[in-house]
Amino acid sequence: MTPTPALPPPVDDAERRDLASRAGGLALWCAGDGPPMLLVHSINAAASVYEVRPIFERMRRTHRVYAPDLPGFGASERGDRPYSVAMYVAAVEASLDAIAADVGAAPVDVLALSLSSEFAARVATTRPARVRTLAMVTPTGLDRRSSSLRAPPGTDREVPGMHRIVSLPLWSQGLFDALVSRRSVRYFLGRTWGSKAIDEGLFEYSWASAHQPGARFAPLAFLSARLFSKDIRDVYERLAMPVWVPHGIRGDFRDFSGADWTAARPNWRLQAFDSGALPHFEHPAAFETAYRAFVESR
Numbered sequence: 001m002t003p004t005p006a007l008p009p010p011v012d013d014a015e016r017r018d019l020a021s022r023a024g025g026l027a028l029w030c031a032g033d034g035p036p037m038l039l040v041h042s043i044n045a046a047a048s049v050y051e052v053r054p055i056f057e058r059m060r061r062t063h064r065v066y067a068p069d070l071p072g073f074g075a076s077e078r079g080d081r082p083y084s085v086a087m088y089v090a091a092v093e094a095s096l097d098a099i100a101a102d103v104g105a106a107p108v109d110v111l112a113l114s115l116s117s118e119f120a121a122r123v124a125t126t127r128p129a130r131v132r133t134l135a136m137v138t139p140t141g142l143d144r145r146s147s148s149l150r151a152p153p154g155t156d157r158e159v160p161g162m163h164r165i166v167s168l169p170l171w172s173q174g175l176f177d178a179l180v181s182r183r184s185v186r187y188f189l190g191r192t193w194g195s196k197a198i199d200e201g202l203f204e205y206s207w208a209s210a211h212q213p214g215a216r217f218a219p220l221a222f223l224s225a226r227l228f229s230k231d232i233r234d235v236y237e238r239l240a241m242p243v244w245v246p247h248g249i250r251g252d253f254r255d256f257s258g259a260d261w262t263a264a265r266p267n268w269r270l271q272a273f274d275s276g277a278l279p280h281f282e283h284p285a286a287f288e289t290a291y292r293a294f295v296e297s298r
Contacts, residue, residue, distance in 0.1 A: 010074060014029045026091055032062070045210055050074075066098070072218020085119065110131050120134060142258050152231065172216060180207065193282075239268075246291075247273070251277050
């Protein structure tokens with residue numbers, strides 16, 4: 001059996017807050033002084049706060065930056081429990097509540113990656129007074145199929161029976177181990193980048209995070225598609241605060257052809273980077289400049 005690799009803090013010289021929440025135990029990393037900012041990593045087989053590390057390290061110079069390890073990832077609770085859209089929404093809400101307890105109830109600049117953009121957007125529609133601006137980096141739900149995502153509120157896109165199949169004890173661990181081997185993690189990051197020139201620090205941290213005890217449970221829920229919202233188009237259309245959508249033009253996550261409707265919304269702005277799905281890793285200075293311009297234009 002491979003020993004459990006050490007999992008160091010995902011960001012340097014940051015304080016770790018341990019939160020008890022409706023989403024379970026959460027590790028919330030925070031650093032810096034200034035207006036509050038919340039950074040939310042994506043959901044995948046090996047996710048963690050390290051995915052927002054370049055933004056965290058740059059924005060902490062002028063902001064009080066917070067970043068939670070979401071349920072089932074990083075240093076947060078990873079047990080065998082029913083992971084759901086509601087759980088991740090509750091994790092974002094718990095992070096906002098912790099920020100309010102720390103620095104007061106001023107609205108927060110929120111940035112989320114990929115699928116977590118759906119959770120952040122849902123919170124922004126139900127608690128709009130808490131979200132000053134919303135940045136969604138390569139969000140799901142804006143591709144060519146997005147016009148069909150208008151199901152009843154709270155409906156998810158789970159493939160019937162899929163979670164039961166992938167979670168069977170007979171093979172669930174073996175399936176997950178194959179999914180997060182070093183070769184597989186490198187392969188999937190390459191698909192994300194659209195290039196073999198991936199960030200090696202993210203690669204090593206992702207592999208270590210995916211080999212912590214209980215690491216398989218949340219990703220198996222992700223694989224079943226139960227964490228994707230079937231009503232997300234309606235949720236996105238209800239967003240009233242400024243929305244920025246930076247995205248790449250390479251790799252597997254470059255289809256934003258379903259976002260044409262946002263052109264008629266003055267609060268929405270899409271911005272393409274010559275990158276894969278994580279432009280803040282490939283162009284950190286340009287991303288920082290664009291993000292600061294966005295939050296400062298409010």
